[in-house]
Amino acid sequence: MSEKSYNADDLKILEGLEAVRMRPGMYIGSTGVKGLHHVLWEIVDNAVDEAANGYADEITVKIWRDGSASVEDNGRGMPTDVNTKAKMSGVEVIFTKLHAGGKFDTENYAFSGGLHGVGASVTNALSKWLKVEVYRGTVYKMSFSSRYDNDRKKWLCGVPDGPIENTGERVNKKGTFVRFMPDNEVFETVEWNYDTVFKRLKELAFLNKGLKINLIDERELYREIEADDGFGDEPKKILQPLPPREKVVFKYEGGLIDFVKYLNGDRAPLYAEPLSCSAVKDIQLKGAPKGKIKIEFALCHTKDDSESLFSFVNNISTVEGGYHETGFHNGLLKVINDYSKSNGILRAKEAPFIADDIKEGLTAVLTVKMTGVEFEGQTKTKLGNPEVKLPVEQAVIEGLSQLIAIKTNKAVFDEMAKKAKFAADDRIKHRAERDVAKAASDNDGLNLIGKLAPCSGRNPEMNELFIVEGDSAGGTAKQARVRQYQSILPLRGKPLNVQKKTALQALQNEEIKTLVSAIGAGFNRSFDVEKSKYKKVIILSDADQDGMHIRCILLTFFFKYMRDLVNAGCVYIGMPPLYKVYKKDIVEYAYDDKELDEKIKKVGKGYQIQRYKGLGEMSADQLWDTTMNPATRNLIQVTIDDVAEAANMIEMLMGDKVDGRKEFLAENANFNKVDGFIDKVNFKPETEAGGR
Ligand code: TTJ
Numbered sequence: 001m002s003e004k005s006y007n008a009d010d011l012k013i014l015e016g017l018e019a020v021r022m023r024p025g026m027y028i029g030s031t032g033v034k035g036l037h038h039v040l041w042e043i044v045d046n047a048v049d050e051a052a053n054g055y056a057d058e059i060t061v062k063i064w065r066d067g068s069a070s071v072e073d074n075g076r077g078m079p080t081d082v083n084t085k086a087k088m089s090g091v092e093v094i095f096t097k098l099h100a101g102g103k104f105d106t107e108n109y110a111f112s113g114g115l116h117g118v119g120a121s122v123t124n125a126l127s128k129w130l131k132v133e134v135y136r137g138t139v140y141k142m143s144f145s146s147r148y149d150n151d152r153k154k155w156l157c158g159v160p161d162g163p164i165e166n167t168g169e170r171v172n173k174k175g176t177f178v179r180f181m182p183d184n185e186v187f188e189t190v191e192w193n194y195d196t197v198f199k200r201l202k203e204l205a206f207l208n209k210g211l212k213i214n215l216i217d218e219r220e221l222y223r224e225i226e227a228d229d230g231f232g233d234e235p236k237k238i239l240q241p242l243p244p245r246e247k248v249v250f251k252y253e254g255g256l257i258d259f260v261k262y263l264n265g266d267r268a269p270l271y272a273e274p275l276s277c278s279a280v281k282d283i284q285l286k287g288a289p290k291g292k293i294k295i296e297f298a299l300c301h302t303k304d305d306s307e308s309l310f311s312f313v314n315n316i317s318t319v320e321g322g323y324h325e326t327g328f329h330n331g332l333l334k335v336i337n338d339y340s341k342s343n344g345i346l347r348a349k350e351a352p353f354i355a356d357d358i359k360e361g362l363t364a365v366l367t368v369k370m371t372g373v374e375f376e377g378q379t380k381t382k383l384g385n386p387e388v389k390l391p392v393e394q395a396v397i398e399g400l401s402q403l404i405a406i407k408t409n410k411a412v413f414d415e416m417a418k419k420a421k422f423a424a425d426d427r428i429k430h431r432a433e434r435d436v437a438k439a440a441s442d443n444d445g446l447n448l449i450g451k452l453a454p455c456s457g458r459n460p461e462m463n464e465l466f467i468v469e470g471d472s473a474g475g476t477a478k479q480a481r482v483r484q485y486q487s488i489l490p491l492r493g494k495p496l497n498v499q500k501k502t503a504l505q506a507l508q509n510e511e512i513k514t515l516v517s518a519i520g521a522g523f524n525r526s527f528d529v530e531k532s533k534y535k536k537v538i539i540l541s542d543a544d545q546d547g548m549h550i551r552c553i554l555l556t557f558f559f560k561y562m563r564d565l566v567n568a569g570c571v572y573i574g575m576p577p578l579y580k581v582y583k584k585d586i587v588e589y590a591y592d593d594k595e596l597d598e599k600i601k602k603v604g605k606g607y608q609i610q611r612y613k614g615l616g617e618m619s620a621d622q623l624w625d626t627t628m629n630p631a632t633r634n635l636i637q638v639t640i641d642d643v644a645e646a647a648n649m650i651e652m653l654m655g656d657k658v659d660g661r662k663e664f665l666a667e668n669a670n671f672n673k674v675d676g677f678i679d680k681v682n683f684k685p686e687t688e689a690g691g692r
Contacts, residue, residue: 016098017125017157021146024186027122036187037196039123043071043178046120048204048315050075051211056175060214061201063192067219070179077134078176080164089164091132091142095124096158123180124158126187130180132164139169146183192217194245202250206262207315207367209255217245256298259365263310267302270361270419271412274300277399281391285372292370293388295395297328299364301419307359312367313375313383322376322383324368324392329355331396332362339404340417353420360423368392429504430525436507437516437523451514453478453488465489465518465534466574466628469541469550473615473623477540480620480628487534489518494546497553498560506561519562529564537565538635540574540627542614555638566638575634576618576627580610589626591634 024031028038040061050056056075063069079090086093098121124130124144134140142164146157182190194217205213221242226235252258260274276298283293311318311325318324336358340346346353368388376384403409448454453474455463462485468474474490481488496509503524506512516523521531539554541547551573558566565571577589581599583606590596600607612618618626627633 016096017121018155019098020122020125021155021157021186024126027118028126031186032188033191033193033196036182036190037193037200039126039180039182040069040071040192040197041200042118042120042123043069043180044201044204045315046178047071047073047075047176048208048211050176052208057210058212058214060216061197062216063194063197063219064179065218065220066181067190067192068179068181069192070177072175072177074173074175077136077140077174078132080134080136080140080166089142091134091140091164092160094119095121095130095132095142095144096160097121120178121158126183127158127180128183130158130178133177135171135173135175135177137170139167139171141165141167192219198248203317204315205250206252206255206259206365207312210251210253212249212251215248215250220244256296256365256367259310260298260300260363263308263363263365264300264302267304267361267363270301270303270415273412274298274363275400275403275409275412277395277403279395279399281395283370283387283391285385285387288372291372293391294369295324295367295392297364297366297396297399299332299362301416302361302363304361305423307362308364309359309362310365311383312365313373314369315367316375316381318375318381318383320377320379320382323386323389324366324383327389327392328364328366328396329359330389331393332400333358334393335397335400335404336413336417336420339413340420343414343417345414345417345421351424353424354427357420357423357427358416361419366392429502433503433507433524434522434526436504437526448514448517451489452518453481454518455481455483455485455487457484459485460533461535463487463534464536464538466538466540467491467515467554468615469547470614470616473540473542476616476618476620476623477628480624486628487518489514491550494550495553495557498557503561506557512557515557519565521562521565524561527562527564529562529568529570532565532568532570535570536572536635537570538572538574540576540615543576543578544613547614558638569637569639571638573636573638574627575636576612576615576623578612580612580622581607582610583607 020027024035028035044059044061047056047059050073051059056073058074060072061069062072078094082089083093086097088096098119125146127144127146129143129145131143132141143161144158145161146155146159148154149156184190197217198215201213201215205211221244222239223242224237225240227238228235254261255276257274257276261269276296278294278296280292280294283291285291309321309325309328311321311328313322313324333353333355337346337352340353341348368383370385370388372385374384376382404413457463464485465487466477466481466489468477468488468490471490471492474488477488477490491511495511495515496506498506498512507516507523518533519537520533521528537558539551541550541554555571558571575591577591578593579590579596579599581588581590581596581603583603586603588599588603590599596609600609615623615627625632
């Protein structure tokens with residue numbers, strides 16, 4: 001490229017395509033992989049326009065072995081005759097005259113694609129060569145090339161190799177064919193990304209009902225494999241040839257309806273067929289004459305709860321949304337509110353739905369076509385014209401109202417309205433839940449007095465919460481603990497079994513409120529494990545039936561309302577020993593019967609056995625040594641990978657079959673005994689004032 005540097009003033013006097021070469025970014029955004037594809041879209045958009053205007057119904061995009069790309073349509077063919085004013089053929093004008101475009105452009109096409117409307121000449125300017133064929137009874141040909149002219153010390157950009165030529169060769173097809181080689185001195189990469197091309201062409205086929213788009217990739221494909229030479233050397237990387245990609249055809253007779261069905265994917269639709277509407281409305285942009293806006297949309301609700309709205313302006317995806325999306329949501333909200341009120345789904349005293357309610361499970365595609373588009377946002381993919389909102393809203397209201405009037409659609413709108421009602425009820429319930437949980441978390445100082453013995457340390461990574469069965473064991477645990485990082489929450493009696501209770505009912509229970517406050521990370525959907533005050537929440541219950549029941553109730557609670565705490569591996573079951581085997585000053589603990597035999601042998605003749613019936617029988621020292629000291633205790637980490645499995649387990653645990661419980665717990669809950677390695681780090685400070 002020329003050594004000379006250009007500034008904005010120079011740009012003005014740069015005639016024609018040199019300007020594009022000097023500042024490619026201004027016309028195509030970047031010279032990276034995105035910019036590379038931009039020059040292809042400029043050509044594709046021309047062909048799509050011909051189709052959108054009804055003159056073509058098939059487009060073929062081909063990536064050639066040499067890395068060039070071509071686009072062919074079966075339209076009228078670009079104008080080949082000489083334009084008297086420009087004194088050159090229409091083809092030459094289109095490929096050599098810089099169309100109003102680029103960053104400084106304010107003018108846009110009516111109802112046309114044109115990615116950013118910079119035109120086909122930009123593609124020519126950034127190509128090593130470009131060839132055009134027009135099929136109109138005979139084949140017309142013209143070609144262009146770009147090179148540095150050493151004699152004249154300047155770039156020749158997209159210069160015709162000669163005038164357009166009627167070869168006289170007869171063809172019985174009509175249309176335009178353009179093939180070009182992107183310049184590897186301009187672009188950082190000239191390798192077409194198959195997935196990018198595939199995705200965009202598929203999208204264009206959805207957006208242009210009935211248009212057949214073929215994609216052919218003739219490039220040779222390789223796979224890198226490692227070959228072992230059998231001599232024990234480093235394996236060599238070799239390229240293994242792969243069969244070329246098969247031609248793909250995109251053609252959607254349903255247009256946006258097919259698009260919506262495709263977007264739904266595996267999600268179960270709420271009603272069999274998406275709804276679709278289209279309208280043309282007047283629009284008055286500021287400082288512009290009265291114009292028209294074409295609005296089309298298709299929508300369908302799924303049983304899912306997330307929204308996927310895909311919107312386009314002049315076939316350009318508006319990822320960041322904008323006023324057309326607002327208008328769409330407003331219109332849909334109004335229609336569903338009115339329908340729900342007049343059909344008894346919303347009673348008179350109930351608050352109307354809000355936008356979030358009608359978005360739940362909504363899959364939709366919305367397209368608008370207009371002139372004078374303003375793109376805003378980080379990636380210039382947000383429609384910034386506020387005047388678009390109202391016509392879109394009206395188009396949605398009118399279009400859907402017409403569909404409501406059709407009897408067979410009643411079931412569809414009923415489903416839609418019920419879905420919104422469900423979402424609204426859920427939202428209201430959720431808010432109440434969040435409020436209660438927040439209240440529980442906020443006033444922990446008051447709420448927890450006399451219940452929780454909090455630790456003094458403020459480091460959640462270090463802190464442990466022991467949930468202890470019974471006041472007496474709780475008292476012992478308070479004496480035994482290291483106050484710095486161990487909190488004790490004694491439970492009075494059995495906590496509420498939340499399995500068959502609603503979240504709000506659960507939160508009315510004092511013990512549960514206390515537990516929610518103590519952990520301090522919210523509840524149910526507002527639960528945020530990051531906010532947990534404890535890295536370890538340890539359930540300490542007796543080794544009897546009652547203890548097992550309490551453990552199950554607590555686990556059920558965690559599964560149901562703080563599942564992330566379980567997922568994060570923060571929930572543990574503390575294991576008190578069943579036996580103490582001792583003789584004079586030798587003391588050993590056994591956690592099961594097998595261990596008891598071992599410990600009896602170890603202590604030897606004259607041993608005595610104490611069987612612990614509950615935590616409360618242990619002294620503070622014993623409880624510390626056996627159950628609370630990280631260096632010597634046994635913890636079981638509760639991890640449930642499979643949520644469905646967890647639900648099963650709860651059914652089983654909480655059901656009537658008490659006998660089955662113990663085995664089920666042992667078999668199905670994925671209890672990992674914490675490796676002594678991790679847990680046996682002694683957190684206990686050597687000297688601690690005010691500690692135990
Ligand atoms: C212009 O007026 C006469 C009839 O054809 C109109 C036209 O320009 N048609 C047209 C252009 N069809 N296809 C194109 C086209 C196709 C490709 C692949 C690339 C370009 C730049 C234009």
